Amino acid sequence: MTFTxxxxxxxxxxxYRDLVAAGAGRVADRIAAADRPFTGIxxxxxxxxxxxxxxxxxxxxxxxxxxxxxDLYLRDAVYFHHPRYLAHLNCPVAIPALLGEAVLSAVNSxxxxxxxxxxxxxxxxxxxxxxxxxxxxxxxxxxxxxxxxTQSNLQALLLAREEALARPPAEETLGRPAADGALGRAPAxxxxxxxxxxxxxxxxxxxxxxxxxxxGLAEDAVIEVPCDRDRRMRPGALARALDRCRRQDLVPMAVxxxxxxxxxxxxxxxxxxxxxxxxxxxxxxxxxxxxCGLLVSxxxxxxxxVERADSVTVDYHKSFFQPVSSSAVLVRDGAVLRHVTYHADxxxxxxxxxxxxxxxxxxxxxxxxxxxALKLWLTLRIMGADGVGELFDAVLDRxxxxxxxxxxxxxxxxxxxxxxxxxxxxxxxxxxxxxxxxRANLHAAxxxxxxxxxxxxxxxxxxxxxxxxxLLNPRTTIRDIADVLDLLAxxxxxxxxxxxxxxx
Ligand SMILES: *Cc1c(COP(=O)(O)O)cnc(C)c1O
Numbered sequence: 001m002t003f004t005x006x007x008x009x010x011x012x013x014x015x016y017r018d019l020v021a022a023g024a025g026r027v028a029d030r031i032a033a034a035d036r037p038f039t040g041i042x043x044x045x046x047x048x049x050x051x052x053x054x055x056x057x058x059x060x061x062x063x064x065x066x067x068x069x070x071d072l073y074l075r076d077a078v079y080f081h082h083p084r085y086l087a088h089l090n091c092p093v094a095i096p097a098l099l100g101e102a103v104l105s106a107v108n109s110x111x112x113x114x115x116x117x118x119x120x121x122x123x124x125x126x127x128x129x130x131x132x133x134x135x136x137x138x139x140x141x142x143x144x145x146x147x148x149x150t151q152s153n154l155q156a157l158l159l160a161r162e163e164a165l166a167r168p169p170a171e172e173t174l175g176r177p178a179a180d181g182a183l184g185r186a187p188a189x190x191x192x193x194x195x196x197x198x199x200x201x202x203x204x205x206x207x208x209x210x211x212x213x214x215x216g217l218a219e220d221a222v223i224e225v226p227c228d229r230d231r232r233m234r235p236g237a238l239a240r241a242l243d244r245c246r247r248q249d250l251v252p253m254a255v256x257x258x259x260x261x262x263x264x265x266x267x268x269x270x271x272x273x274x275x276x277x278x279x280x281x282x283x284x285x286x287x288x289x290x291x292c293g294l295l296v297s298x299x300x301x302x303x304x305x306v307e308r309a310d311s312v313t314v315d316y317h318k319s320f321f322q323p324v325s326s327s328a329v330l331v332r333d334g335a336v337l338r339h340v341t342y343h344a345d346x347x348x349x350x351x352x353x354x355x356x357x358x359x360x361x362x363x364x365x366x367x368x369x370x371x372x373a374l375k376l377w378l379t380l381r382i383m384g385a386d387g388v389g390e391l392f393d394a395v396l397d398r399x400x401x402x403x404x405x406x407x408x409x410x411x412x413x414x415x416x417x418x419x420x421x422x423x424x425x426x427x428x429x430x431x432x433x434x435x436x437x438x439r440a441n442l443h444a445a446x447x448x449x450x451x452x453x454x455x456x457x458x459x460x461x462x463x464x465x466x467x468x469x470x471l472l473n474p475r476t477t478i479r480d481i482a483d484v485l486d487l488l489a490x491x492x493x494x495x496x497x498x499x500x501x502x503x504x
Contacts, residue, residue, distance in 0.1 A: 008106065019062055020102065026066055030074045037082035039075065040452035046076060083476040084454035084484060086469040089262065089290055094321040094391075096382035100375035101323055111145070111369040112361035113348055121358050124373040130380075131314060132330050134295040136307030142334025144363040145327065145373050149289030149315045150207040152329035153256075155340065155365050156311035157198065157211045159331065160254035160283035162339040164196055165189050167281075194218045197245050200256040201225050201233040203266060205287055208256050217253075230416050231264045233257060235272035242280050254283040254310075259303055260291030260319075263459050263468065265399075265420030267291060270305025278308065285311045289327070291420060293319025296389035299396065302419065310336075316376050318472070319392050326372045337363040394474035395421045402469065402481045411489045415461055421471040424461060427492040436499050438465040444491040454484045 008016050050072055059065050079085060081092040109120040124145055132141035146152045166186055186192075196217050200208050202224045212221045223245075226237040238255065245252045255277050257268040270286065277284040286306050288294075292314035294303045306312060309332065316326040331337060341362045343350045348359040361367055379388065399421040406414040406425050414425040427441050442465050445458045457468040467488060469481070 016106070020106075022062065022066065024102075026070060026074060030070075030077075031079065031081060034079045034082055036452040037080070037085035037455050038078045038449060038452040040450045041076040042450075046072070078455065081473070081475075083473055083480045085473065086471060086476065086481075086484065087455045087457040088470055089315075089318045089472065091318060091321045091472040092475070093323045094379050094383065094388070096378045097322045097326075097375035099382075100378040103378075104371040104374045107371075109371045111371055111373075112364070112367050113359045114357050117360075117371065120371045120374070121360055123377050124360065124371070125358065127373045127376055127380075128328060128330065131295070131328060135303075135309070135312055135330060137309070137312070137330060137332045138307075140333050140335070141330060142337060142363065143328050143330035144337070144360060145369070146329055146364070147325045147366070148317070148327045149205065149287065149313050150210070151365065152289070152313035152315075152327050153205065153207045153285070153287055154211040154214060155329045156285045156313060156331075157208070157254060157256075158215055158365075159311060159336045159339050160198075160285060161196060161215050161217070163283060163336060164251055164253040165192055192251060195249065195251045196221060196253040197250045198222045198254050198256060199225050199238060199241055199245075199252060199282075201227050201231075201258065201261075201268065203227060203231050203261040203263060204256050204258050205262055205289065208287070227266075230419075231261065231266045233268040233273065235269055235276060238273060239276055242276065242282065252280065252282045254285050256285045256287055257309075258291075259286055259288035259294070259306060260420050262290065263422060263424060263461075264416055265290065265418050265422045266416075267302055267419050270303070270308070272305075274305050274308035277310075283310045285309065285313070287313045289313050289315035290318050292316070293388070293392035296320075296385040297393045297396070298389065299393065320376065320379070320388055321391055322372075322375050322379065325370070326375055340365060391474050395471050395476075398474070398476060398478065398481075399423060399471050401478050402471070405478065405482060406485070409485065412467075412485065415466065423469040423471075424459060424466050425468075426461075426464065426466045427489060429493070429496055432496055434464060436496060439499060440492040440495045441465045441467055443495040444488045447491040447495075448484070448487055451487075453487055454480075456484065456488070 004015065005012050053068070059068065080090040110116040111120055111124055114121050128143045132143060146155065168186055193216060198208065198212055198217070198221055200222060209222050223241055225233050225241050228234050242252055255273060257270055257273045259267045259270065274284055286309040288303065288306065291303065294300055312330045314328050314330065316322040316328070317324045348361050352359060353362060360369070399418045402423055403414060403417050406412055406423060411427060412425045413428050414423060416424070426437065427444060428437060442458060445456050445467055449455050457470060459466050459468050
């Protein structure tokens with residue numbers, strides 16, 4: 001297949017159709033044939049091949065380029081559809097969403113302004129309203145699609161920062177003159193900014209700390225709230241932390257509760273946290289990047305309390321089986337989105353807002369922005385929300401079964417019973433030192449991945465290396481899990497044996 005013209009247009013529409021079908025065909029072949037989630041290729045082996053490509057000498061031929069891509073990428077890619085991919089929060093993708101992906105990139109709408117997207121803007125708005133409805137955020141709710149949970153958390157915390165800075169000083173500090181000498185008026189930003197604090201548990205996502213730095217907060221702005229044995233934020237500890245802030249003349253800017261922590265799938269006690277936030281007048285952000293799939297599941301009750309949040313992060317590209325990127329930030333009071341509204345004469349002049357032109361750039365940190373919402377739209381229109389929920393419920397059922405299996409297995413200790421779909425566990429062996437077990441667990445994960453037979457993750461709990469499964473594939477069977485445990489135990493045991501042989 002050679003090019004008559006490389007640009008999509010009326011005369012090349014047929015060529016476009018054939019070419020994209022050829023690309024989809026290559027992927028379909030790889031997906032159909034993959035007997036492992038990964039080939040175990042190492043970066044140094046692949047790096048040479050990628051480096052050897054002369055980017056200044058095009059192949060000029062699509063078939064040749066696809067052949068090359070097959071060698072450089074498709075052959076050794078990590079395939080999340082495979083039932084033994086058990087590592088991170090990557091999902092097998094819903095085919096209706098892939099249809100959306102094909103459509104949205106070819107039409108190439110940009111969701112910043114109405115005049116670059118038309119119906120796309122309205123579809124995105126419907127999905128934001130739908131999600132806000134499922135969350136129960138009330139009639140004034142709004143939000144916008146983002147590139148991912150990291151960006152959603154950043155935007156939510158930016159809004160919380162602006163709200164905190166706009167607020168008059170708390171009553172107990174009213175007697176004192178504010179920086180500008182006036183009473184009861186918002187003090188100068190520079191005076192308050194270093195005193196802003198964000199309260200989150202140690203199991204909250206690292207993007208919260210990153211956001212705090214990007215937002216110019218103090219280095220120690222994120223306060224760690226202690227957790228209970230299930231790694232969920234303790235409301236009593238949060239109450240004390242809020243009190244301590246007040247006593248130290250610090251300004252709690254937001255509490256970040258997590259609905260689905262990345263390691264343990266823990267859901268912080270949202271109703272109790274919401275009550276404390278309401279009483280203290282503190283912004284509540286709920287990071288439901290992972291747990292958002294509960295919105296369509298028969299376990300919706302696990303998110304009870306989320307309706308009281310000021311902002312919520314949802315990652316459809318995790319528990320809604322959407323391809324990357326697909327995420328949104330939702331807010332209870334749509335008016336707060338004004339904090340990210342800036343006008344440019346050439347793009348979204350202030351007059352267009354007054355005229356009611358729906359320009360999504362007024363609500364977003366991005367300017368040019370993909371129509372990712374289309375993927376969710378086609379997913380809901382073709383398979384429906386219940387269809388998505390059934391997939392997530394199947395995953396959660398499997399995780400519960402896997403816990404039973406692990407809990408009864410003397411080769412492993414398992415940390416907490418899963419709320420969602422992660423399992424954190426450690427290979428153990430009587431008489432082996434903790435340090436030797438650390439090495440054995442790390443080796444087991446690495447050796448397994450190198451073999452390509454399965455991919456699992458590792459994490460650290462209480463200073464010790466652990467293994468981790470993140471289940472997001474309803475096709476993963478309990479047999480897959482049992483087999484992977486046997487493989488892990490085998491690698492760990494071999495390594496312990498070598499370790500002992502070296503030591504003696
Ligand atoms: C994945 C995740 C994020 C980050 O989301 P990205 O889409 O990867 O940027 C934030 N919070 C939690 C709890 C997550 O699981």
